[in-house]
Amino acid sequence: MKKKSKVSFDKISFIKLRRMYLFALITIAITVLLSQLLIQYNLNSQLSDSKIINISGKQRMLSQKLTKEVLILNFITDSLHKEKQIDRISKTISQWKFNHYSLVNGNDSLGFPKEKSPILAKHFENLKPNFDIIIKATNTFLANKKQNINDQENQKLVQTILENETVFLSKMNQIVSEYDTEALEKVTLQRKTEYGILAFTLLVLFLEFLFIFKPTNKKVELLISNLLSSERKALKLAQDTEIISEAKENSVKELKSLNYAMENTLLYCRIATDGTIIHIGEKFAKLLQYNPFLSDKKFGQVLTPIEKEQIIIDRIVLENHRRGWQGELNITTRNEQTLWLDLSMVPVTIKRDESELLIICFDITERKKAVQEVERLNAANIADKLNQQKVISSKIVENQENEQNRIAREIHDGIGQMLTGLKFSLESINLDDKEKATIKIEYLKKLALDIIKGVRTATFNLMPPELSDHGINSALAKLTQELSKLTGKNILFYNKTDFNSRLDSLIEINIYRLTQEAINNAIKYADSTHIIVQLSHSATLLSITVDDNGKGFDINAVEKKRNSESGMGLLFMKERIQYINGRVFFNSIPNEGTRITFNIPI
Template sequence: MKKTQALSKLVKVCVAALAGVTLMAVAAQYFFVEDWRWLVGILIGTGLAVFFTVVRPAYVKFRAIYSDLIESEESAKRMTQELNKLYNELGKSYQDLEAVNLVPEDPTTLLKLSTSGEIEFISDRFKQIMSISEDGFFTNIYDWFKEENLNEDFITSLRNILSRGQSWNGELNLTDLDGDLIWLDMSMQPVLHGKSGETKILAIGRDVTEEKEAKQRSREINREAIEKRVREQQYRSVLILEGQEEERKRISQEIHDGIGQMLTGLKLNLEGITPSDSPHMKKRIRDTKDLMKSVIKEVRRVSFNLTPSSLVDFGITPAMKKISQEVSALTNTEVVFENRTNFINRLDKNVETNLYRIVQEAVNNGIKYAAADKIVISFEHNPSHLIVIVEDNGKGFEFKKLEKTGHFGASGHGIFNMKERAAFINGSLDIQTKLGVGTKIIIKLPLS
């Protein structure tokens, strides 16, 4: 909204200054002419007619379409905020997935073992869990674990723990005799047996297969639902980005063909006025001409930023050269473009547009937030990838702190938009920065 107000004020000042100075100049020129009042009346009438039939309608139309663009950007910001919330929900939802409505069974004795791992007793519950219908199960638990392809280091560690008279507990992923996957929550505890005082090992546990499967099913169902919502939100974001580009193109055309042409015509008319000999009047006309030149330059700059003609006509490489020249000419920051591997290929229109917007955002951040006095844009490519680097010598920032606080304040929103645009064109975006050493943004884009 600040941009709309500033541009509105600029156009108003320009029109008012032109009208005032033009009338003063002509009035002064014909002041000593016999019918000067008649001439001034015609001039005023003509000026008012031009203002209300040409300049004012164009200004009103421009203000309306520019306000529409600002509103669409606000809408895009709200969409990205909703998308960020969905990503957060994806992580938080797993806390709810654990609440599966199953009543766990009580642990029972499953096996009795000797200290060497020989199986001396198998309970009915264990036979039920493992689908043992008759004799023929393993005689040694360690041989069973080896057959189940459990890790050798785990088996060795378990043997050493039990031999030292210590207990072990954990979950085991095993296969029953029917070939089905079984999860056992088991605890192995050395105990003294009978009057002999001989040490035996009791394996106590319960079947947790149903709990595991229920949690996995819930996780998959919830993940599918959330991912569907994320995909829908991403699709909406893509439509908004594409709509913004079309709106920018339309506004740029309106500015260039409408207001820009009218301002140029007013400038030519102003230059055609013959000033009086009054030094004051000469200075006023000279100042007005300078103001008009500044307005035309500003309109061209806004039009270029909205939709650079070099990007549409010639591609991303000439557009990068052009943006470096334009920004260097209009700001106190030197922007340099280096095409290190002579990349000249044309890319898909959407790819070029989004890549240009990423670089534009990076350059603007370097100027606005990092206070950099030099920014280097470089291209490097190989047969499979194009690598675009935007590096400034500004003051840098704490990227980890930005990630914690979120992406919707100051430059954080711009960084989020850059990442979204990079993902949209199947690219990756990496940010390397540190306080006092500048910022380096690396975009890696597949070419195939």
């Protein structure tokens, strides 16, 4: 009964002691934690202040640098040096403005606060007019220098920059001084705060010693002696030994499983810092056709039999055995095949003064081959496009030459001969013979009308006056009317939505030429008797459709024959409509007809 009472007393004393110690430790921990939080906060604040003071001082240097660069640019005459100097000044302005706005408005990335003391806010407000004048004058000066104009104005701008730069330096000195003063006040406050925390901590420790540690010293000794009894020690050691043994067995099993997985799934090996093989995984050895029981082989010799590649690998190991390395290696195996490895080399410390390197690789040969094939196909595609562009360019030049020759023949054979006949007829008029003179004058009137008609036809083919005077609607109506008269085919034009707006001249001439090309193709190649041109529009799109009842064609077959005249015609249409951001659609059925649609954004 006495023992039971004693055990109960010991238990109560232990609980009370534990509570006392916990209270003491928690009090000290809270005091230290609050102290550290306050100190770290003040340190961060001081770090931000040092950055602000540094940037503020840098602003003075940048203003002087900007003024110096402006003065240098003012006397530079060489255009190349002038462009470099202008670029240099632009970079200085950008950095100066960034620093200024960071100081004024705050910057989270730099740790600059948005809120400032009233004195600093007043200083920055006083500084703003001079800063804005320098920025405005410098930008105007740079604009004039780029265009080489307003030399007199530039001299005034330089003088303005010099005057305001002096005032800027003076006001910036006040700002830096104020920042320094406020930082000093923060440091003084922090010192006082730390002294207060130190005094409070010492007081807490003294009170804990006086009311907790000293009264409970005897109780601690008694409780420790009871807790450290031999019976409990033996039981505790036995339990610990059993737990450690079980944990060791589990660790060995995990290591065996991990080793088996690495041997059969990973390409890995361990090497010494001089490159000698310590151990190589089974899968890696099979890939390299290497006997894993051989020793004293260098890693480079295991990877490849090529001496040049071995030297490269040995140099990588020698230069990176301390910090590790990661990269891709291209090696030649013993069966003379190319192998690409994504290799990672990781330093591992085994003992205190002993280390080795863990090599882990991935076979990326197939991926590399796929990348090379993609690059080859891309290069072939680019070459094909370049050849296609050359063919298009040569065809355009050829068509231009043919058009110019045709116009020259029309003028020479038609208008030229009629003008020659007009000249001879005028010279042969005999005013004494009034009857014959009257007949020749009537003939000359008819000949003059034919000449006028020929001139109008030639100018219409070059640039229809309806296009420049009235727009695409009138031009297409005139085009279909004239071609219908010349060819004898039934060519009709319909403006389905009463479109009558004017477009940009480049867009109108391209629409006209595309429609003219589509109608000419229907006349020349489709053997059609009826051709219908329809124009419609919406709020954002203008659409022109050319339908014919000709023999049609196989679109896929024609597009494959890029060198044929019909294939090049489709390609020219696609190229031309891209100039005006439009799209063309071809729809043709053999022996039934063809529809070509042009869609142009408006």
